[in-house]
Amino acid sequence: MTDINSDYGAVTSGTDRAVSGLPTRADGKPAGPGVDPRLTAAVGDTDEQTRKGRDKVREGADKAKKYTKGLSDIQDEAGRGVRDVSNKSSMPSMPSVPQSSPAPQAAAPTPTPAPAPSMPSTPAPSGLATIDPGLLAALVEASQDRAAVDAAEGIVPGLDGDPASASSATSPQNPQPLDVSQVSLEEYPGGALSKEQIAGVIDQALTINGVPNDPALRAQWQELYQHMAAGESGGDPNARNLWDSNATGAMMPDGAYANSSRGMWQCIPSTFAAYHMGGTSTSIYDPVASAAASMNYVMDRYNVSPGGQGLDAFMARQGVGTASYQGY
Structure with a gap:
C-alpha cells in the first residue's frame, strides 16, 4: 500500500498530464468521397462521446486542483502558526505562585491603652500663693451670683452704665x-x-x-x-x-x-x-x-x-x- 502524504504539487501535475493526454476533438468536416456514411456517423458518435468524457475529466481535474490548492493553503497557515508559537516559546515563563489555604485567623488581642503622658510638675512662680480649693469655689459662686443680679438690672460686666x-x-x-x-x-x-x-x-x-x-x-x-x-x-x-x-x-x-x-x-x-x-x-x-x-x-x-x-x-x-x- 502506498503511503499517504501531503505532496499536493504531485497531485496537481498528474492531473494536468491526464488532461493533456485526452484525444482531440474531430474537426466536424464532412468525410471525403468513397467513405461509407455509416462509418462517418459512427466516428461522429465516437467523437461526441469522447468530447463529453473529456469535458467531465477536465471538470473533475479543475475541482481536484482547487481542492488541492485549498489544502495547501491550510497547511501553510498551520505552519506559520506553529512557527509563531515556537518563537514565543523562547520568552521566559512567569513563575507560578503556589496557592495555599488561608491560615486560621487568631483572635485580635485586646489593645492595652497607652499610659497618659505625665506632665512635669512646675513650681509656682515666686510671689504666688496657693488658693484653697474651697475658697476658690466660693469666689466663683459669688461671682456668678453677682453676674446674675447685674444681668437682671441690665448691667454687663466691664461696661459702665448702659451696656450699649x-x-x-x-x-x-x-x-x-x-x-x-x-x-x-x-x-x-x-x-x-x-x-x-x-x-x-x-x-x-x-x-x-x-x-x-x-x-x-x-x-x-x-x-x-x-x-x-x-x-x-x-x-x-x-x-x-x-x-x-x-x-x-x-x-x-x-x-x-x-x-x-x-x-x-x-x-x-x-x-x-x-x-x-x-x-x-x-x-x-x-x-x-x-x-x-x-x-x-x-x-x-x-x-x-x-x-x-x-x-x-x-x-x-x-x-x-x-x-x-x-x-x-
Whole structure:
C-alpha cells in the first residue's frame, strides 16, 4: 500500500498530464468521397462521446486542483502558526505562585491603652500663693451670683452704665441716614434700664446731636426724654408696639410687624433709618442709637434747635411735668 502524504504539487501535475493526454476533438468536416456514411456517423458518435468524457475529466481535474490548492493553503497557515508559537516559546515563563489555604485567623488581642503622658510638675512662680480649693469655689459662686443680679438690672460686666453706650460715639456726629433694609432688629442684651442708666444714655445722645454742655439746658432735655421713655416704653429698650396704626406689614423675626414702633423711644424703622446718627449702631433696639435718632427727628419735625429754641413748646406738648403723655 502506498503511503499517504501531503505532496499536493504531485497531485496537481498528474492531473494536468491526464488532461493533456485526452484525444482531440474531430474537426466536424464532412468525410471525403468513397467513405461509407455509416462509418462517418459512427466516428461522429465516437467523437461526441469522447468530447463529453473529456469535458467531465477536465471538470473533475479543475475541482481536484482547487481542492488541492485549498489544502495547501491550510497547511501553510498551520505552519506559520506553529512557527509563531515556537518563537514565543523562547520568552521566559512567569513563575507560578503556589496557592495555599488561608491560615486560621487568631483572635485580635485586646489593645492595652497607652499610659497618659505625665506632665512635669512646675513650681509656682515666686510671689504666688496657693488658693484653697474651697475658697476658690466660693469666689466663683459669688461671682456668678453677682453676674446674675447685674444681668437682671441690665448691667454687663466691664461696661459702665448702659451696656450699649460703650459702642457709641461720645462726641458730636453728623446725621447718617440708612436704607430701611439696613436697620437691624438685633435686640438689646439687657432688661429695662434704671433712671440713672437712662440718664447716661440721654446725655450721650445729646452730645452726639451737638447739644451744648450747658447744665440747665441739658437738665431740660433730660426731663423731656425721661418723660418720653416712661410714656413710650416704660424704660424697656426691647419694647415693641403691636396694636397702633403703625403695626402693619409682614411679621418679622423679632415678633413685631415690619412697620411697628420699636425701642425705648418707639421709632418706626423708616424714621429710625431716615434720622439715624453717625457713631451709633444700626439696631433700632440700641438705647443710644434710638435716643439719638429720636432727638434728630424732634429737632427737624418740631423745630427744636440744639441750643434749646422751641424746646419749651415741645415739652408742653408732651405733657412734661404732668401725668399726661402724648405720642410724637
